Amino acid sequence: MGALGRIHNFGGGPAVLPLEVVTEVAESLPNMNGSGVGVMEVSHRSSVFQEVIDSAMDRMRRILAIPEDYEILFLQGGATTQFYMTALNLMSQNGMADFLVTGIWAKKALAEANRIGDGNAVWDGSDNDFKTVPNDGDYSIREDAAYLHYTSNNTLFGTQFHHLPDSGGKPRVVDASSDICGAPLDVSEHDLIYAGAQKNLGPSGVTVVILSPWAASRRKEGLPTMMDYHIHLSKRSMLNTPNTYGIFVLDRMLSWVERNGGLEGAIQRNKVKSEMLYSVLDGSEFWSPHAEEGSRSMMNVTWNLAEESLEPTFLAEATENEMGGLKGHRYIGGIRASLYNGCPVESVEALASFMTGFESRHG
């Protein structure tokens, strides 16, 4: 059992946070930054909170090297809200947008875009059980597409883009929910980036949206107020009461990332963690990893046992060994280990060692 009785948590999100961050937040709950007011109880219109949100935006800008003329929003509603909102704001009525369908979330994003205009899957990995992401030659973008939408990391299937996908010169829109600030991301090559915070950046209930000048200037009249990027930008993410607590934790988590080597440090740790598991999985026929090499994710490692009937035993023994969140998403089953920014290397070492032992007992 770890510190304070904490288990090794490999859940897909909301995900484990560094204990250092959790402790700092707990200490600020009754009285934040000496203000006399607790984190949950501070007015979003106060200077105390303005400092927090400004700090979180500055850190995000530094960590991701966000160009100065790009804008940042902290919204609510998760990526699922962004599936619709991106299309509503960026597509012309009855216009076109192209999608790389590398998993369930991409499919859902496409479905919402089709409420606005003509969304099209220029590539769809479903015939191959979503075991890979596409290469650049595998699809072509329609001439009239307003943008290309893709999902940088696919949590369910454990695949991830390790290159910037060709967009045929069109703007790129990316759902980076599961690898933002944990994998390489060239912001200047994208026009809109969105991500729920609950995997790499903090608790659920905060969505980060990064907009290029092009995305920020797309303006349609008459959109529902809460669905209009332009209005949120003009109100600096405080059109209405934001998730103040969530933004505070986001800032603390980003500070932790900065203290621990920034984006490069996070990438290195995530590489080390995932390679540790892939090395076990590739070591014998006992394991059957899902994603194909070249498309394998650093954030979510997914696999089956060659003998699938052993999977419940694997999960039960993992639980006995204080490891949780390993059950694969109900959509594909099997096993999944999520290795987001907050997941300590020690947890992955414990898992790799448990796997080796499990194989020798049951293999």
Next chain:
Amino acid sequence: MGALGRIHNFGGGPAVLPLEVVTEVAESLPNMNGSGVGVMEVSHRSSVFQEVIDSAMDRMRRILAIPEDYEILFLQGGATTQFYMTALNLMSQNGMADFLVTGIWAKKALAEANRIGDGNAVWDGSDNDFKTVPNDGDYSIREDAAYLHYTSNNTLFGTQFHHLPDSGGKPRVVDASSDICGAPLDVSEHDLIYAGAQKNLGPSGVTVVILSPWAASRRKEGLPTMMDYHIHLSKRSMLNTPNTYGIFVLDRMLSWVERNGGLEGAIQRNKVKSEMLYSVLDGSEFWSPHAEEGSRSMMNVTWNLAEESLEPTFLAEATENEMGGLKGHRYIGGIRASLYNGCPVESVEALASFMTGFESRHG
């Protein structure tokens, strides 16, 4: 200075919570209910979290005596999202809905409804600086209106309905953001109730929506997924990752309400607190309360000083005396004390005593 250096917090929301609740949450942050996983880090698909959300819904049902055939949702996006969502789901395309415009929030709700159909202010208090809410004879509902929308408590102006407004036999939709679980509410007389949690029930980022069988059965095809009550209901508030932390705090706050006399206890405390301040305000010409008798709010007490130039001094001296959040909303200025469920009677006693002293020094 109070416990842990906490000041008396009269902010309009996010608002003060009972220290008992804050402490309990802080203790659960690294390890929730002995699960080995912290509150922010628990999967929304786990049985541990399912127990939390079920408990919060059960408590809400008990506290408000919600009829069995009514449904409850915990969503994101605040009341501002509901301004649009209620109209989108409940109004027919180009249909009608009537509004009692008792303040800024009601006006905003009307504006969003007008994106869907024909929203109409059957009563508008703006000519009288929103000093009252209407009486039943003051307006009439259109025969073809789908529902009447009203705001039970008006935070900016400090007014509140103390009767169930006549709706001409139509369904009632109420924005109860600022008095839910703190003032009388006959749920069975309403068809849709919505409320941001950040005033009486917990942190920002959680919205409670209560739907009658009529509201739950209004179904339009093709709504954006996140805007469709029907889909949220079918997914039991977990269409996507909800604000898990916020729902945990909501449950803890509702438990506190139950331990402290339930709804009746909360109402009694809010009455005592507000009467304490109104009694000072009515005691001399030094003060100029904003709301008219009969419409005065138990949740937000708003006033000016007869000598308005003294207001900055009042606020500065209040700050010196460890009292915060008293500056009136930028829309109307003056002074406002918010006395939501989490505001202790002791804080209001301190404020009343400070006011009496201020008057004797400056009157």
